[in-house]
Amino acid sequence: MAAPLIWIVITVLFVVIMFCLALIPFIGQIASTLLYPVMGAGVLIGSRALDRGGQLTVGHLFSCFNDKAVPLIIVALLYFGGWLVIWMIAAAIMVGIAGFSTLSSLMSADPLEAGVAMLSGIGLAAMLVLLLMALLGVPLIMAHWFAPALVVFRGDQPIAALKSSFTASLRNIPPFLVYSLLGLLFAIVATIPLGLGGIVLAPVYAATLWPSYKDIFGEPG
Numbered sequence: 001m002a003a004p005l006i007w008i009v010i011t012v013l014f015v016v017i018m019f020c021l022a023l024i025p026f027i028g029q030i031a032s033t034l035l036y037p038v039m040g041a042g043v044l045i046g047s048r049a050l051d052r053g054g055q056l057t058v059g060h061l062f063s064c065f066n067d068k069a070v071p072l073i074i075v076a077l078l079y080f081g082g083w084l085v086i087w088m089i090a091a092a093i094m095v096g097i098a099g100f101s102t103l104s105s106l107m108s109a110d111p112l113e114a115g116v117a118m119l120s121g122i123g124l125a126a127m128l129v130l131l132l133m134a135l136l137g138v139p140l141i142m143a144h145w146f147a148p149a150l151v152v153f154r155g156d157q158p159i160a161a162l163k164s165s166f167t168a169s170l171r172n173i174p175p176f177l178v179y180s181l182l183g184l185l186f187a188i189v190a191t192i193p194l195g196l197g198g199i200v201l202a203p204v205y206a207a208t209l210w211p212s213y214k215d216i217f218g219e220p221g
Helices: 004-022 029-049 057-064 069-106 113-147 147-154 158-171 173-190 198-217
Strands: none
Touching: 004 029, 004 057, 004 113, 004 158, 004 198, 029 057, 029 069, 029 198, 069 113, 069 158, 069 173, 069 198, 113 147, 113 198, 147 158, 147 198, 158 198
16 A cells, blocks of 8 residues: 555566466576565565665666676576476376276277276366375475575575474464455455456555564575
8 A cells, every 4th residue: 555556567468478478488587486476575675665765666676687687597496396296296196097097998899988987087186186296285385485585684594494384384374364355255255356366466466465464484684
């Protein structure tokens, strides 16, 4: 509420940059993944400035394109690498279960039985993949949640920042669970007016990261 128009401009500019990068085959997707925490950390600096009575500017979005950019990119690489490993394991499970089901179905003389076998195999694989991604993905998100802020505000190295973020998130699972459920509810509501509610929800979401960091790790210098 302290700077609603600037927040909206930052949100729109961020979305436009990510969208334009996504149009570039392969390289653009990698670039957007690596730049996400760099620009996100800049928004954190803007949030801190607002909290201290200063002003939020569009320039804050790019304020971490300095000596902090490299460790933030390393955090992004580690996070992306973690998801890549999870996806590879999930794909192997999907292929293993669905492939075995397909082989069994081909050996069956009954076409109906073959179809049911394939569908059941794929359904089982999908459930296992979702469970796996929850078991492995949630800890990865926990490790990444405060990592950019720890790099910027505390000067942590990437791996140390990931470890500290995971430990802090682990100590605060109940409030994080409530936070996630409320965020999901607000996200659903935001999609009702043709998705335009995201223009309001995204700044609110971004602004929550600074006070949560300050409450858990203390006021940075």
